[in-house]
Amino acid sequence: MEVDTTIKNNTYTQKHSHSENHNHHYSHFPSKTIVITITVVATVTILFTIFMVIFLLRRQKTSTKNETCKDKSRVLHDTSSRFIASTTLTFTSSPDVKRGCLHGGNINRTPVPKFRGVQVFTYKELEVATDGFSEAKVIGNGGFGLMYRGVLSDGTLAAIKLLNREGKQGERAFRTEVDLLSHLHSPYLVELLGYCADHNHRLLIFEYMPNGTLHHYIHSSNNQTQPLDWWARMRIALDCARALELLHEHAVSPVIHRDFKSNNVLLDHNFRAKVSDFGLVKMGSEKKNGHVSTRVLGTTGYLAPEYASTGKLTTKSDVYSYGVVLLELLTGRVPVDIKRAPGEHVLVAWALPRLTNREKVVEMVDPALRGQYSKKDLIQVAAIAAMCIQPEADYRPLMTDVVQSLIPLVRNPSSLGASSSLRFQRQTPSPSPRH
Known part of the structure; x- marks a missing residue:
């Protein structure tokens, strides 16, 4: 009996022990599953995170390249209507297309974009527009190349300037x-329709001005050209004054034209004037009476004396050139004419002592006007011209003052108040001796 009991007890103990071991094994199974699950999830998360980081880095790199391309192209294609002085004269290399970015150059592989009306053309398009740059299409010959009359693909009549690439100045x-x-956009500046920088070709496409240059209308010996009447001349004088006022006083930084002359004043079908040819412009100093020193460039007869002798350029240098053009409108004479009598070769030297003498001013007037003008207007214009061509730059007026003095003449040419007509005469210093 004792043996049986012992056996039974041992049997029970073994069973109980086995049961405990079984239960202990069963209790550890869920913990291992959780650990494995967590490990898998963590691994997947890490791999997904690595993948996303790589994806985002590649995307950022692509975006950066595109932005770089846009930034480079923005030098010529910024759609802002303000004039940005810092980009005006900072070009150092020829335009080109590199790595898919438009640099204003070889356009053959790039779609033609438009930026505020300024379009990029291929050389082939402009060749077609001018019938292969036919001599019959030539309408002018400037300092940097020939000007052609052309018809663009959309039917627009345009003036196309083919620039001479010889030298860096072009x-x-x-x-x-x-x-x-x-x-810089203005109704008083000729509009740029587009340009071409296709390989080595450089062309500028402007709006077409059907009546050509002011110089042609004043000085042409062609009997078919009708002389400009006094009213038209005063409107032209005011348009030109407003153009220079815009450049000098309303741009972000002062802009000096440096080659203002009657050949660079273009006339539309209504004989309204627009200033053209900005290849020689220079940024002016913003300091009071400040100047910039530069190489003397321009046209004889229009250069201010201080600029011609020292190379010191200010906005008042343009004012002097404007005064010369005003004398052309007033007298019908060219700035330099060696065919005239001694003492009359240089227009400014001949005119300056006469501008404040009422009797002599009448004798100076262009015979083509045939006396069809107001004497009050004549005295006012003579006074303005006298101020503009003063040898001392400090005596010359701002273009804003010129504009304000011309407005009454254009609005009401037949009657001008005495106070207005004497505005400049009270400021005019004694005429300098002829030189």
Whole structure:
């Protein structure tokens, strides 16, 4: 009996022990499953995170390249209507297309975009527009190349300037005009329709001005050209004054034209004037009476004396050139004419002592006007011209003052108040001796 009991007890103990071991094993199974699950989830999360980081880095790199491309192209294509001075004269290399970015150059592989009306053309398009740059299409010959009359693919009549690439000045003139006229828009400045920088070709496309240059209308010996009447001349004088006022006083930084002359004043079908040819523009100093020193460029007869002798350029240098053009409108004479009698070769030297003498002013007037003008208006214009061509730059007026003095003449040419007509005469210093 004892043996049986012992056996039974041992049997029970073994069973109980086995049961405990079984239960102990069963209790550890869920913990291992959780650990494995967590490990798998963590691994997947880490791999997914790595994948996303790589994806985002690649996307950022692509975005950066695109932004770089846009930034480079923005030099010529910024759609801001303000003139950005810092980009005007900072071009250092020829335009080109590199790595898919438009640099204003070889356009053959790039769609033609438009930026505020300034369009990029291929050389082939402009060749077609001018019948292969036919001599019959030539309408002018400027300092940097020939001007052609052309018809664009959309039927627009345009003036197309083919720039001479010899020397650095032509390249600089091209870049300066594109940058200036892409940012500065005005009814008194000729409109830039587009440009071409296809390989080695440099062309500028402007609005077409059907009546040509002011110089042609004043000085042409062609009997078919009708002389400009006094009213038209006064409107032209005011349009030109407003153009220079815009450049000098309303741009972000002062802009000096540096080659203002009657050949660079264009006339539309209504004989309204627009200033053109900005290849020689220079940024002026913003300091009071400040100047910039530069190489003397321009046209004989229009250069201010201080600029011609020292190379010191200010906005008052343009004012002097404007005064010469005003004398052309008043007298019908060219700035320099060696065919005239001694003492009359240089227009400014001949005119300055006469402008404040009422009797002599009448004798100076262009015979083509045939006396059809108001004497009050004549005295006012003579006074303005006398101020503009003063040898001392400090005596010359601002273009804003010129504009304000011309407005009454254009609004009401037949009657001008005495106080207005004497505005400039009270300021005019004693005439300098002829030189």
